[in-house]
Amino acid sequence: MRTISTDIITQNIKEMCIEANYELSDDVKGRMLESVQTESAEIGKQILSQLEQNLEIAKSDQIPICQDTGMAVVFLKIGQDVHIEGDYLEDAVNEGIRQGYVEGYLRKSVVGDPLIRENTKDNTPGVIHYEIVPGDKIDITVAPKGFGSENMSRVCMLKPADGIEGVKEAVIETVKLAGPNACPPVVVGVGIGGTFEKCTLLAKKALTRDLNTHNEIPYVAEMEEELLNKINALDIGPGGLGGSTTALGVNVEVYPTHIAGLPVAINMCCHVNRHIHRVI
Numbered sequence: 001m002r003t004i005s006t007d008i009i010t011q012n013i014k015e016m017c018i019e020a021n022y023e024l025s026d027d028v029k030g031r032m033l034e035s036v037q038t039e040s041a042e043i044g045k046q047i048l049s050q051l052e053q054n055l056e057i058a059k060s061d062q063i064p065i066c067q068d069t070g071m072a073v074v075f076l077k078i079g080q081d082v083h084i085e086g087d088y089l090e091d092a093v094n095e096g097i098r099q100g101y102v103e104g105y106l107r108k109s110v111v112g113d114p115l116i117r118e119n120t121k122d123n124t125p126g127v128i129h130y131e132i133v134p135g136d137k138i139d140i141t142v143a144p145k146g147f148g149s150e151n152m153s154r155v156c157m158l159k160p161a162d163g164i165e166g167v168k169e170a171v172i173e174t175v176k177l178a179g180p181n182a183c184p185p186v187v188v189g190v191g192i193g194g195t196f197e198k199c200t201l202l203a204k205k206a207l208t209r210d211l212n213t214h215n216e217i218p219y220v221a222e223m224e225e226e227l228l229n230k231i232n233a234l235d236i237g238p239g240g241l242g243g244s245t246t247a248l249g250v251n252v253e254v255y256p257t258h259i260a261g262l263p264v265a266i267n268m269c270c271h272v273n274r275h276i277h278r279v280i
Contacts, residue, residue: 002079002136004280006086009138012278013096016142017072018104020276021064024055027211028187028273031248035185035238044243048185051238051271066272069106070144072097072126073204079135090128098122109147129201143208143275149186149268152178155200158262164219167192167264168227174266175231175247180240183270185248187211188231191265193255202253203267208275211249224250248273 024032032055036048058065074093078084086092101108101123110124111117133139154177156170171190178186191202214221227250237243248271257263 001081001083003083003085004138006084006089006092008280009084009089009140010087010092010096010099012140012280013074013093013142014099014103016140016276016278017097017100017106017144020142020144020274021066021069021104021106022062023059024065024272025210025275028248028271029055031211032185032271035245035248039238039243039245041237041241041243043241044238044245047238047241047243048245064106065274066146066270067107068109068146068148069101069123070146070274071110072101072123073143073145074126074128075131075139075141075143075205075208076128077131077133077139079137080132081134081136082138093128094124094126097126098124137279139277139279141208141275141277143204145204145274146270146272149178149182149270152182152268153203154266155196156264156266157196158264160260160262162262164223166262168223168230170264171227171250171266172230172234174268175236176234178268179236182268183272184236184240185238185245185271187248187269187271187273188227188250189267189269190227190250190252191255191267192252192263193257194263195257195261196263198255199263199265200267202255203265206251206253207267207269207273208277209251209253211251215252215254217254220252220254224252227252 189203189206191199236246
């Protein structure tokens with residue numbers, strides 16, 4: 001049994017909220033730089049170059065990449081041999097978010113009630129997902145999610161007979177409907193299977209996977225490549241002004257499901273696909 005203080009968890013999440021908003025992960029940044037070279041449209045190339053400059057300014061000046069610094073989504077994989085000591089864990093996580101957004105001068109975008117809509121003034125609470133896993137460590141992923149692209153996401157409860165082609169159509173249709181509103185070039189997270197809520201969680205997790213990796217299941221990996229090519233052939237392009245770079249990546253995750261269903265979730269994300277990972 002290993003003891004971990006909630007003070008350590010709070011400190012790490014504070015730092016991760018700031019770092020994720022100031023600098024993109026290497027995989028997303030790498031795809032952005034590649035796209036500047038491969039984009040076919042002149043206006044698309046110009047927009048991508050401006051986005052590249054924006055990334056460099058944010059990193060050097062230590063300011064947010066985007067004015068929408070998102071709602072903090074936190075994934076915690078907690079080893080079953082860990083004893084957490086100190087405050088209530090959820091309070092500790094939210095305190096890390098609070099400190100990160102206040103001290104990092106990040107925009108506070110969370111309202112305490114979805115209908116009354118009074119701002120909480122510190123971007124709490126976050127959306128926290130817990131998972132118990134083997135071992136004596138805590139694996140933390142922080143993924144601040146902006147809502148320009150979040151609002152363009154969808155859940156489609158398909159029929160089993162719709163099959164893989166139905167899934168592909170749902171993904172393509174979602175990207176088409178999003179158009180320029182998701183701030184392309186986008187990253188598309190797709191969750192297939194499980195239940196209504198499970199497929200959405202899979203899609204959210206998919207956005208945090210390195211864009212330089214594919215799903216380990218061969219047919220899913222092939223689908224990721226096919227979807228990326230088809231999306232980039234839509235001519236939505238950077239900023240929605242046309243071009244061959246509508247998406248930087250498509251990540252698909254799958255899970256077993258019921259014989260009567262085929263749930264599919266498509267979680268859209270703009271090029272500021274923020275995610276940062278640490279193990280304590």
